[in-house]
């Protein structure tokens with residue numbers, strides 16, 4: 001490229017959660033930073049087509065569903081309730097654009113140069129950028145951070161057109177409510193999107209290969225319980241069932257499914273099929289081959305415990321490398337990587353990363369599940385407390401779910417917390433903090449919790465773990 005090459009302390013490729021958080025942190029630390037993003041907006045998958053738009057749809061579809069089906073007995077009688085899908089989508093788009101613009105402001109505030117274009121390694125210190133507005137430029141970095149994220153894993157033989165065969169990106173932008181929707185994969189994306197469209201009136205069937213929904217990380221007892229609750233809400237499930245092939249040549253999209261243990265094959269039909277079988281690291285066009293960087297068998301960029309690739313000044317964080325594909329994990333890693341660059345040390349506690357599924361009720365957990373402890377041969381004790389015995393849940397008429405706590409039988413140290421319930425996603429912060437600080441269940445049980453709150457169920461589950469709950 002025939003332009004003067006500017007040198008930065010840090011060049012970041014990717015302006016998703018991992019990239020933009022690293023950019024802000026590095027700016028705060030006084031580094032000269034450039035952040036390259038090709039999407040046209042900052043925030044990556046999470047802000048543009050992931051966490052944020054999906055939560056907007058989950059929140060507003062829940063309100064719609066609640067007004068329709070859960071208001072009369074509360075003493076609220078409403079007239080004609082109508083869905084305005086275009087407005088629902090507009091509200092979602094407004095949340096997204098407000099937040100992505102907010103991130104752009106934060107980069108500016110912290111002195112980060114935001115380069116709109118696609119970055120590709122020219123050599124170990126130079127990144128060429130194909131600018132979105134045309135033309136090319138080039139930046140040099142003393143350090144480089146790869147934060148290029150992930151993309152949907154396609155289903156072989158069933159091309160995603162985002163209209164009839166959709167990924168999560170199509171699922172947050174449908175123009176009309178499908179009559180029949182099939183969902184391949186009962187992980188978090190499958191269940192959140194199944195909830196949205198089922199609440200808005202679609203007949204939804206989720207097909208999951210494993211015997212449990214929610215992905216293998218979810219505690220089995222919790223997974224069974226939320227499956228029952230979601231079924232009652234109208235979502236159909238086929239667990240232990242594998243989708244073997246798909247065909248979209250006809251009027252409807254057809255899926256051939258097989259019992260995972262080998263049984264009778266069956267054909268299912270839907271107007272829309274959502275492919276939600278996971279995501280894979282994204283490194284297309286990055287030019288890794290130009291600098292000899294390696295990926296593992298799942299396409300993840302290989303790094304050490306300090307986020308360094310085998311070229312020590314090139315680090316990597318977020319979905320494109322190891323670990324759970326979660327925004328808050330990407331964020332923690334981004335901060336730690338900058339701290340390594342600036343100070344030589346940083347830290348992420350991978351045993352303490354919460355997971356939240358934003359269905360209604362929400363499901364949230366941190367630490368280990370019963371099945372993981374059993375598999376590892378670790379002894380444990382369990383305490384539970386149902387929301388049906390919690391005063392706030394009862395006053396709110398939202399009593400489904402429970403708090404389940406797992407602790408070491410000898411030391412009483414907390415090993416895991418699993419919650420199904422209204423606000424579980426907020427409540428798990430307390431469990432995460434307790435786990436991070438190495439609390440015992442008795443520590444939690446002896447901490448005063450305000451009354452009447454849902455958080456009292458958390459305290460009572462802790463009481464049940466080391467002694468007995470008062471209200472159950």
Ligand code: FAD
Nearest residue numbers: 014016017018044045046050051119149318319325326327
């Ligand atoms: P990304 O967000 O994917 O960002 C990478 C960015 O890099 C992209 O914007 C891409 O355009 C850019 N890029 C790639 N290559 C180049 C290049 N060569 N040059 C320039 N730019 C490039 N996680 C949660 O924790 N909570 C949730 O509720 C949640 N909900 C989700 C819902 C959905 C539907 C989906 C799909 C995901 C959800 N996630 C959620 C996961 C979350 O979005 C990811 O874990 C997170 O976005 C990872 O951040 P990242 O920065 O590593 O990658």
Ligand code: NAD
Nearest residue numbers: 185187188189190208209215242243276277278279325356
């Ligand atoms: P996932 O890995 O969580 O779930 C995919 C599911 O599909 C698995 O349960 C798997 O057994 C099943 N599956 C795979 N092939 C199948 C087949 N042929 N037939 C039937 N079932 C099949 O992936 P996802 O739900 O696509 O989510 C992708 C990533 O995005 C995850 O890492 C997730 O953590 C993240 N995400 C997080 C949130 C959140 O935190 N609330 C929300 C959405 C997405």
